[in-house]
Amino acid sequence: MNDALRVGVIGAGWMGHVHARAYQRVAHHYPDLARRPILTAVADSVTSAAEALTRAFAATHGELTAYADWRELLADPSIEAVSVTAPNFLHREIGVAVAEAGKHLWIEKPVGLAREDAVAVRDAVAANGVVGIVGFNYRNVPAVARARRLISSGAIGAPTHARVQLFTDYAAHPGSPLSWRFALDRGGHGVLGDLASHGVDLVRFVLGDIDALVAQTAVHIPQRPIASAQGHYSVIDPSTPGLEFGAVENEDYVVALLRMRSGVLAVCEANRAAVGDQNNYALEVHGTQGLIRWDFRRPGELSVCSTNTYAGAPTATVFSEPGDGEYAAFQPGAGIAMGYDDTKVVEAMQFVRAISGEQVSPAPASLDDAVASATALDAIVTSHTEGKWVSLS
Numbered sequence: 323m324n325d326a327l328r329v330g331v332i333g334a335g336w337m338g339h340v341h342a343r344a345y346q347r348v349a350h351h352y353p354d355l356a357r358r359p360i361l362t363a364v365a366d367s368v369t370s371a372a373e374a375l376t377r378a379f380a381a382t383h384g385e386l387t388a389y390a391d392w393r394e395l396l397a398d399p400s401i402e403a404v405s406v407t408a409p410n411f412l413h414r415e416i417g418v419a420v421a422e423a424g425k426h427l428w429i430e431k432p433v434g435l436a437r438e439d440a441v442a443v444r445d446a447v448a449a450n451g452v453v454g455i456v457g458f459n460y461r462n463v464p465a466v467a468r469a470r471r472l473i474s475s476g477a478i479g480a481p482t483h484a485r486v487q488l489f490t491d492y493a494a495h496p497g498s499p500l501s502w503r504f505a506l507d508r509g510g511h512g513v514l515g516d517l518a519s520h521g522v523d524l525v526r527f528v529l530g531d532i533d534a535l536v537a538q539t540a541v542h543i544p545q546r547p548i549a550s551a552q553g554h555y556s557v558i559d560p561s562t563p564g565l566e567f568g569a570v571e572n573e574d575y576v577v578a579l580l581r582m583r584s585g586v587l588a589v590c591e592a593n594r595a596a597v598g599d600q601n602n603y604a605l606e607v608h609g610t611q612g613l614i615r616w617d618f619r620r621p622g623e624l625s626v627c628s629t630n631t632y633a634g635a636p637t638a639t640v641f642s643e644p645g646d647g648e649y650a651a652f653q654p655g656a657g658i659a660m661g662y663d664d665t666k667v668v669e670a671m672q673f674v675r676a677i678s679g680e681q682v683s684p685a686p687a688s689l690d691d692a693v694a695s696a697t698a699l700d701a702i703v704t705s706h707t708e709g710k711w712v713s714l715s
């Protein structure tokens with residue numbers, strides 16, 4: 323192990339902590355890395371709550387310089403790489419600034435509020451010759467990597483139709499406060515950027531590009547309490563005396579029918595306010611000779627039917643094992659569970675290797691992938707508004 327790679331994190335919330343942990347763990351799982359990331363600095367916004375948060379972040383993750391303004395972090399010439407884990411409305415401004423500062427960029431999905439934001443970040447990364455990767459981490463689940471390999475090898479025959487579903491309840495409580503997530507100018511199109519972006523990326527990862535789509539969206543909880551608490555899972559008692567409510571400006575639910583370039587039809591459905599469902603994310607692909615089904619909550623398992631007998635064929639559960647994606651970097655034998663944070667350790671590895679000029683296979687999710695996802699999300703909004711199929715070509 324070798325040259326230190328000084329990194330900073332912008333946004334000290336949930337994802338900021340996950341990226342920070344990934345930088346600290348990545349060398350444990352990949353001791354051959356040419357460069358060792360050293361988390362050096364964190365920046366969060368200038369509110370007093372954020373200052374306390376930033377200090378707590380620094381205390382958790384070691385000797386860090388804590389900045390109240392991300393521009394100060396970018397001004398540190400010793401920092402070569404930056405994670406952007408701030409809210410969606412800041413992705414474009416900060417992502418472009420990171421690239422223009424000549425620093426490598428690991429940015430969270432969905433990369434802005436709309437396609438034009440993702441394009442701006444992609445172009446800035448390309449123009450400045452830095453590495454840019456995107457946090458579509460479900461690609462890094464070994465069972466998903468195996469699903470992709472099985473599908474491309476013909477194990478389920480020719481794919482016929484697919485379904486990706488992302489149902490969760492972090493916004494199901496009517497007391498979930500009116501954070502940036504529910505405002506169009508800061509959270510973009512709600513569940514679209516939050517969850518459907520992952521769904522679109524997963525479908526593209528296993529089945530290729532989308533040709534056209536038709537979609538409908540809905541808001542299930544039109545008003546939420548105005549409060550200072552802003553976290554993903556915060557809840558305010560909606561009966562609190564004097565509590566004021568504001569309008570939710572973006573989508574709780576989306577269902578989209580995707581026609582892939584291959585002709586395969588796929589349903590992408592996402593709900594952030596799904597009572598009774600906690601991170602119930604699933605991917606299912608049917609083919610002429612079988613099926614593949616994956617459930618995020620049982621990440622190490624894959625249901626597989628691969629047959630030449632057609633009707634009556636059994637579906638078996640197979641467990642992730644060395645050879646499936648990056649599984650071998652975490653566990654030595656089949657069926658030992660990996661966790662959510664591990665997918666981000668894989669992303670950190672991909673980021674560091676790309677910075678060192680090493681080949682990473684499969685390649686990490688790129689800013690082109692973010693643009694493709696954002697293109698589909700914009701098309702979903704257009705389809706809902708105009709009530710028609712929208713071509714993505």
Ligand SMILES: NC(=O)c1ccc[n+]([C@@H]2O[C@H](COP(=O)([O-])OP(=O)(O)OC[C@H]3O[C@@H](n4cnc5c(N)ncnc54)[C@H](O)[C@@H]3O)[C@@H](O)[C@H]2O)c1
Pocket residue numbers: 332333334335336337338365366367368372375392407408409410412430431432457458459515516552553554
């Ligand atoms: N890949 C995934 O599975 C996944 C999961 C959750 C969130 N995300 C993405 O990560 C991003 C952050 O989500 P989160 O859940 O961590 O949100 P969060 O609200 O927990 O954290 C966001 C942080 O950014 C800070 N912030 C706000 N303005 C800032 C500014 N001007 N400068 C610096 N920091 C600022 C906030 O104070 C907060 O600490 C979002 O874009 C989200 O889409 C990705």
